[in-house]
Amino acid sequence: MGANNRFSVENTPDFDRRIQVEMFEQPRLAKIGVFCSRRDQEACRTFMDTLKKCVDTFNYPMDQPREFLIDGREFSDWEDQFRKVLNEDVQAVILLLPGKKKNSPFYDDCKHFLLTKFPIPSQVVLVSTILAGKNLRSIINKVLIQICAKVGGTPWTLTDFPFTDRPTMVVGIDVFHRSNMRKDSLLAYCATVNRHLSRYWSTVDVHLGEEMGVSIQSAVKRSITEFRNINGVFPHNIIVYRDGVSESQRKTLKETEVGAFLRAFDELKNLGMPEKPRFIFVCVNKRMTAKFFNGDNLQRDGNLTNPEQGTVIDSEVTSGNDFYLISQKTTQGSAAPTHYFVLSYCVNKDNQYVEEPPENMPEQVLRQ
Numbered sequence: 001m002g003a004n005n006r007f008s009v010e011n012t013p014d015f016d017r018r019i020q021v022e023m024f025e026q027p028r029l030a031k032i033g034v035f036c037s038r039r040d041q042e043a044c045r046t047f048m049d050t051l052k053k054c055v056d057t058f059n060y061p062m063d064q065p066r067e068f069l070i071d072g073r074e075f076s077d078w079e080d081q082f083r084k085v086l087n088e089d090v091q092a093v094i095l096l097l098p099g100k101k102k103n104s105p106f107y108d109d110c111k112h113f114l115l116t117k118f119p120i121p122s123q124v125v126l127v128s129t130i131l132a133g134k135n136l137r138s139i140i141n142k143v144l145i146q147i148c149a150k151v152g153g154t155p156w157t158l159t160d161f162p163f164t165d166r167p168t169m170v171v172g173i174d175v176f177h178r179s180n181m182r183k184d185s186l187l188a189y190c191a192t193v194n195r196h197l198s199r200y201w202s203t204v205d206v207h208l209g210e211e212m213g214v215s216i217q218s219a220v221k222r223s224i225t226e227f228r229n230i231n232g233v234f235p236h237n238i239i240v241y242r243d244g245v246s247e248s249q250r251k252t253l254k255e256t257e258v259g260a261f262l263r264a265f266d267e268l269k270n271l272g273m274p275e276k277p278r279f280i281f282v283c284v285n286k287r288m289t290a291k292f293f294n295g296d297n298l299q300r301d302g303n304l305t306n307p308e309q310g311t312v313i314d315s316e317v318t319s320g321n322d323f324y325l326i327s328q329k330t331t332q333g334s335a336a337p338t339h340y341f342v343l344s345y346c347v348n349k350d351n352q353y354v355e356e357p358p359e360n361m362p363e364q365v366l367r368q
Helices: 038-058 075-085 107-117 127-132 136-150 209-231 247-270 363-367
Strands: 032-037 066-070 092-097 122-126 168-177 184-192 200-208 237-243 278-285 322-325 338-349 352-355
Touching (some): 038 092, 066 075, 107 122, 122 136, 127 136, 184 209, 200 209, 209 247, 247 338
Parallel strands (some): 237 278
Antiparallel strands (some): 338 352
């Protein structure tokens, strides 16, 4: 947290309250707008008064937001106001919208406009939430935290991340297939670009199946270049998490996606990257039939319980290059484990870039 405020994340029941203080990195907000319907002026005043108190609590460098009242009951009235007052200098907007949770009449239209027509970070607060008044200070504290993250700040970070003693990039990849798009797919690629793993470079690409490797290769080069531009160095470690991969897909994935990373490293090496990074490619599968139970109480009272949150299973039922993780606290039913399989582990060794066998991987690779 900010102001050198630290606390343990283990066994901290008041975690939600502890994070509502000055944040780790708080970018200055000089131009921010608050939009609401004219008939909701009372809610707007309440929101602005509470927001000022929250800004003072967080010691956040924010100038007074400018209010914009909208006449009319149609989205076109909101769009007209957006087009009239927004410009490239606006850093964020807050929308006080009518309606109920998940059923606000303007939510989808406003978000679509502010994502595609006039890309500006936005945060929605329902007027009904403000007028209810319940826990309003805590709610707006969290609104401020979300705005900070959306404009490139870092609300908090964790210490002692494995691998972060050297410049490290963590990449997440997923592919979405939709039947009415025939063979077309959507590739989503997101990579961290700072030492705290809290800022991201991302891209989305529509491609045919055979173009997958080309899309990923391009994304890898662009993300590593952005990492170098921000940090002044190339990443020493690159750790990739590829979601939604079954066992039958691993061979194809290694040929296409792992191959795309390796080809990108070759191109960057020719363009000035001093050495190829230590590279770890992990397949993630959340749709598992395996179940695990804590049997410590079995002999005493005959009951099986779910494993504790954070439990890692990496022996007996694993092959040496995979593990299961219980990542959630389950109060009903049985816990659903996530399976992680290290598909590729490449390092620089004896002036060569080689793929190491699973047994040579350091333990932190399977526990990081």
